[in-house]
Amino acid sequence: MKLDERHLLQLAAVVRAGSVTEGAASIGMSQPAVSRTLAMLEKRLGEPLFLKGRRPLQPTPLGRALAEHGQTMLLASRKASEVVDSFRYGRTGTVRIGGTPFFMDALISGIIAEFQNAYPDVRVEQSYGYLPELQAGIHADRLDLAICPMAILDEGSGLVFTEILPGRNVVACRSTHPLLLRRKLSTSELLDFPWIAPPPGSPLLADLHSLLLSLGATEINVRYSGGSLTSAMIYLKGTDALTVLPHGVVFAFRKENAITALPVNVPHPQRALGLLRLANAPRAPAVDAFAGHVTEAFKSLRHLIKRHEEAVIWGA
Template identity: 65%
Template structure:
């Protein structure tokens, strides 16, 4: 004999609440409807579900056993409803985000951590890439969002770009570097020091080459390459080497004796760091909630960075 699961759920609610009226209220049903269900269920099963004449209601052993199965379904239904509500509010799900390596490690991961402190049921899958790779991943639906610097978004690219920060890259060094203690360091003195190579094929490497070409140097004097952001920072702190880093990353590492920026302009195209997504793509509430968090976090960071930049005299 097949028993309607809804009837078992109603039985469980009545047993849990201690009365038909209370059980009906628990389920959002009317008391007469639940009474009819229980009466029909007893007739169909040919066995009493409650001890006759007892108030408050007392289930029979058979009624209690059936109610236990209904309670399992009632609990599962509630959990499913809670999950649905949490999903709709952006509190659960998966966010796939891609970004450039150094900027992601230096700033974005901290913002991801802050997001998950308030949205612990959202999983974030992070990957690395530069604009071309990230655009391909977005179009192929391998990632939901990309956070990266771009020079110019081509017309008809099918992507939506939201600017987060100006794309300023700077010459970075240890806070104790000899050029920092000079009152008026000359840009040509950059050629007196070795360099840590940024990731190959990155905008950082392109800007390093542009800077040195503007000084008449065809090739950078590379002493160290291939490291992660943390290894590059550790290397800079122990040497007089220089490198190119996003100013936002240098700003984020300014405390605790991280790295510092030299007051020289790095020649590079007009560039902005922004949030990229596919135009018109349907995204989950978690993705939209994450995107709002990143936009708000960068908005708060932006004016702090601007204030910091205004205190530095950027030379030619």
Template identity: 70%
Template sequence: MKLDERHLVQLAAVVQTGSVTEGAALIGLTQPAVSRTLAMLEKRLGEPLFHKGRRPLEPTALGRALADHGQVMLAASRKASELVDDFRHGQGGVVRLGGVPFFMDALIAGMIAEFQHAHPSVRIDQSYGYLPDLSAAILADRIDIGVCPIDILDEGSGLTFQEILPAHNVIACGITHPLLLKRKITAADLVAYPWIAPPSGSPLLSDLHRILLWLGVSEIRVRYSGGSPLSVVNYMKATDALTVLPHSVVFALRRDKAITALPFDFPQPERALGLLRLAAAPRAPAVDAFAAHVGNSFATLRHLIKRHEQAVVWGA
């Protein structure tokens, strides 16, 4: 005998509440409709589902056994409804996120943690990449958001870009670097020390070349290249090496008291850090909520970084 799952759900609701009226209200039906279902079910089974004359309603052994099956379906239905509600309100789902390593590790990782305190049911799937990789991944529907610096977004790319922080690079070093004791740093001072080259594909690598051209320097001693953010920081802590980093990254790592910025100014790239997304993509509420959270976090961070920049005596 095949039973209608909806009938078992109605039976479970009545058994759970002990009343046809309350059971109907629990699952959004009317009392007459549920009463008809129970009468039809008893007729089909040829057995009573409730003991007569008992209040609250008391199920028979058969009624209890069938209600247990209905309760499983009722719980699954509730969970599915909650999942849909969470999805619609940005409280559930998956955000597929890719970004440039230094920004992801120093800044975005903490923002992910803050976001999930308020959205614990949202899962974040993170990957790394630079602009070409992130653009390709978005267009191929492998990620929803790319966090990266951009100078110009090609027209007709099918992507949108939301600026969250203007570019400002610094020459970074360990906090005990000898050049921090100098009142005025020169190009010759910078050349005298070893350098860490940013990874291939990183905009920081082209920024380093532009700085050298501006300084009139044809060559530097690159002792280390291609390291992860953590390895670069640890290398600078143990050596007198220099490198180019976004000031926001150095600012974010200031509490670790491992690296700092040299008070040396140079021309800045016309670039901005921002969120890269597919222009015509259907908007997933969790993705929109996360993008808004990152944007708001950087709005606050922008003022703190600006104050930190003003506290540094820049020279050239």
């Protein structure tokens, strides 16, 4: 005998409440409609579902057994509703994010942690890459979102870019670097020291070459290259080497008081850090929630970074 699952759900609600009226209300139905369902079910089964004359209602053994199955379905239905609501409001899901290594490690990793404190059931899958790889990953549906520096978005790319931080480079060094002792620092003195070169493919590598060319250098004394942000920072703290970094990265390490920026004006890239995603991406509430969280976080960071820049670099 095949039974209608909806009838079992109604039976379970009544058994749990001990009353047809309260059981009907708990599942958003009227008392007469549920009463008709129970009467029809008893007629089809040829067996009573409740003991006569008992208040609150008490199920018969058959009524209790069927109500248990209905309760399982009722819980599953409510769980499914919770899943839908959580997805709809961005509380569950997966965010696949890629980004340039130095920014991801220095700034974005902490923002991801803050986001997951507020959205603990959202899974974040993070990877590294530079602009060409990130664009390919978005188009191939391997990434939902990229956080990277870029200049002009090609027309017809099918992507949309939202700026979160303007481009600003500095010459970074350890906090005890001898150049910091100079009362008036000449940019030509930068060529007296070795340099750390960013990894191949990094836009910072092109920025380094542009800077050194602007200083009139015909040859670059690169002593270390290709390392991660962590290895570059450790090397920088242990030597008198210099390197080009986004000011936001130097700002992220300000509390360690181990690295800083030299008070020299250097060429800044025609780029901005921002969020890159498909222009007509399918709705993904968790991705929207994450993108909104990153945008809000950088609204505060922009102000703090600007103050740090004025006080530490150009205020010198």
